[in-house]
Amino acid sequence: MNKLIPIFLVLILAACTSETKEETGTQTENTSKPENNSKTILFFGNSLTAGYGVGLEEAFPAKIQNKLDSLEMDYTVVNAGLSGETTSGGLNRLDWVLNQKVDVFVLELGANDGLRGIPLKETKANLQAIIDLVWEKNPDTKIILAGMQIPPNMGQDYTTEFKNIWTDLAKTNDVKLIPFLLDGVGGVPSLNQGDGIHPTIEGHKILAKNxxxxxxxxx
Structure with a gap:
């Protein structure tokens, strides 16, 4: 059974739960609930995570859910990708996303910052603030950073320093790093859609492997 959950559904469920508590008052606290031992892996990102052009069911988080299901591992993947998202936008909506317990948080943001030429210090600070907030909500959450690179349009210095953001954050925070999420896909026309930026279905399969x-x- 595919347990992939898009983030909008999670938010609806959270809202419904909150409404129920308001209606029943303190009775809710004493009501036994079925124990759910499934752990949550949350992918927090932009259009790459959201599966722009291919749909949620073909995006790499869904491929990860399929892999987990095939191995009979009790994990539920939540896709919290939002097309066009920057690190600043991600930071602003993070509180909503963290209304649930998250066991593994995969942070895939920053590409849109680079494409827009946002100052590198700002991008790095936002990513660090996201990491801090995740741990503030739940210190036991394991964080994985999805490293990103951009074409040298902004100049070699910017491109190199941009790439180093994820390496530096991984070392500083002692978290795991996917060196380059688009490894084997970026710059390969046959694995990208017409815009040359967003992976095809085959491209997403490679992202899932990475x-x-x-x-x-x-x-």
């Missing part, structure tokens, strides 16, 4: 190489050791 993620699994690191995720497997974490879970």
């Amino acid at each position: 993620v699994w190489e690191v995720l497997e050791g974490v879970i």
